[in-house]
Amino acid sequence: MDISFYDRFSKVYDWLSPKWYYHKARSYAVQQLNLKPGQTILNLPCGTGQNFEYFQKYLKDSGLIIGIDLSPGMLNKAEIKIKRHEWSNIKVFRADARNICDKWLKSNIDNKIQVDALICDLGLSGFPEWQSIVDNMLELLSPNGTMVIMDWYLPKPSLRGAFIKWIGKGEVDRPIYQYLEKRVNQFRVNTTFNRGGVFVATAVK
Numbered sequence: 001m002d003i004s005f006y007d008r009f010s011k012v013y014d015w016l017s018p019k020w021y022y023h024k025a026r027s028y029a030v031q032q033l034n035l036k037p038g039q040t041i042l043n044l045p046c047g048t049g050q051n052f053e054y055f056q057k058y059l060k061d062s063g064l065i066i067g068i069d070l071s072p073g074m075l076n077k078a079e080i081k082i083k084r085h086e087w088s089n090i091k092v093f094r095a096d097a098r099n100i101c102d103k104w105l106k107s108n109i110d111n112k113i114q115v116d117a118l119i120c121d122l123g124l125s126g127f128p129e130w131q132s133i134v135d136n137m138l139e140l141l142s143p144n145g146t147m148v149i150m151d152w153y154l155p156k157p158s159l160r161g162a163f164i165k166w167i168g169k170g171e172v173d174r175p176i177y178q179y180l181e182k183r184v185n186q187f188r189v190n191t192t193f194n195r196g197g198v199f200v201a202t203a204v205k
């Protein structure tokens, strides 16, 4: 995937993917993270930072929110939100999801970093090598940390699936939550969002 597509998309992203559209799924997903003030959360990919306000509801400007994305355009929109709200606990980084691992975090953020919670929203359906990204995310998560994935799953070809794929450039039929389920001891999934097209899977390491 050419990341320049997302740079162009970033200009209209918050308009084409407005807050109300994923609000139920996002608020449920962030609730599942069980965030407490002072904790560290990693959001990959963070896009334009639509999740930040949901995290702050729990963190109340404390702890650390790490947002990672490969598109400078998306990150620019995220930075604008951070400045507008004067949020001081958010750091955003430009990086390829395939390179994010425990070693990357330690060398780019802090050698003693502990990630308490992790959310991959609308990313794994578009990432190449998505299975190894899930494995790396689980590896970098602290023991008892929570990982949440929010994404599309429409296994049967449909007009809706084709439209979502066209607009977001993601595959809508990847068995993402099924893959996660096999790798953890505690797992639950809610498949009821956006008329059954969007799932929120929660795993505790």
Ligand SMILES: C[S@@+](CC[C@H](N)C(=O)[O-])C[C@H]1O[C@@H](n2cnc3c(N)ncnc32)[C@H](O)[C@@H]1O
Binding pocket: 001, 006, 044, 045, 046, 047, 048, 049, 050, 068, 069, 070, 071, 074, 095, 096, 097, 098, 120, 121, 122, 123, 126, 127, 128, 168
């Ligand atoms: C559909 S958007 C989702 C953004 C955000 N999570 C949200 O829910 O609004 C997909 C994001 O994945 C990012 N992306 C695509 N390929 C990537 C990669 N290889 N590494 C990191 N980010 C990537 C894009 O720049 C884009 O911001």
